[in-house]
Amino acid sequence: MWFQKQISLNAKSRGFHLITNEILQTISGIKNIKIGLLHIFIKHTSASLTINEDADPTVRQDFESHFNQAVPENAPFYKHTFEGTDDMPAHLKASILDSSLCIPITDGKLNMGTWQGIYLCEHRNHGGSRKLLLTMQGEN
Amino acid sequence: MWFQKQISLNAKSRGFHLITNEILQTISGIKNIKIGLLHIFIKHTSASLTINEDADPTVRQDFESHFNQAVPENAPFYKHTFEGTDDMPAHLKASILDSSLCIPITDGKLNMGTWQGIYLCEHRNHGGSRKLLLTMQGEN
């Protein structure tokens, strides 16, 4: 049993954003899957996906601070600079984090831990709308 | 053909630990799968999973040293500090590494390279027992 759907997320500010509910709203068919997997793929190279703590918003602020410091703009060795100072760091952050997630499904629901949520990591200053491709499979 | 099982690993000290054998002991059904995939998901946001060299234990010690230096405790910009100085670095390390792995199965066995092993990456000082959700699928 396979299901696939492309969705577009509204443009988000640079930073880390919880999108668990936006994802869940688009996969109502999940309720029919007893055991399965949800694969989420982002079709961009300057934004990414990760799973982390969904309770305290300062965690997401600290993610933005950490990655800005670990992957700085204007590193003297960057050659790919013509799309702006935020572009090359965005590509690097996207690969350090992830372009896809795979989340288990059990009895019709995502089976994540109590504090886990899905983050959209927007690494550009003006990234615009982002396209996600959702692929769900499993057995009834 | 789908199989899913949640397991709990005994509490481990902060650092990187080989868990390949602990995983294999819980998935005896793997012997019936000709081609497939094993998905391993950690239901926590301050511990993670990765695959790396399983032979020399100093590799795992160097992982701990590197990540402590690359993601330090007490960074001046951290706002999420009330759960201890090891907490925010643990969240960051978990996203830099991975919350899940997907490993190919061939002829009833995990088909990894000669030197590859599965690491449980415990980023907290006292993380306690960790829950993994194993989802296996494939064809006979």
Place this chain on the structure above:
Amino acid sequence: MWFQKQISLNAKSRGFHLITNEILQTISGIKNIKIGLLHIFIKHTSASLTINEDADPTVRQDFESHFNQAVPENAPFYKHTFEGTDDMPAHLKASILDSSLCIPITDGKLNMGTWQGIYLCEHRNHGGSRKLLLTMQGEN
């Protein structure tokens, strides 16, 4: 519907290399899959896989520069040094990036974004040929 194949890539120089076409040439059966997933697994611990911008080659050069600076050779705390100064950084880079990718298939093709390509990340000075295990599944 499952398909699995091991391939060997020719030895590549240290750095980041586009391998999208090399992958596509080995999975002609993809044209029969309406919805599915391609899993690519690298059977090594000092080379890795990621998805990023496939247009401008300076992006890949900046990847090499960034990771050399973020994960330096000769860090004073490394204990695993007997395989050369490029070895321990290679293990770390492999886990920061990824040992596997999972890419959606739609209507017989990989469904990636316009600018996305598959990178082989060679972290050793003389890594030699690298083995990839491709596992493809889906429905007609």
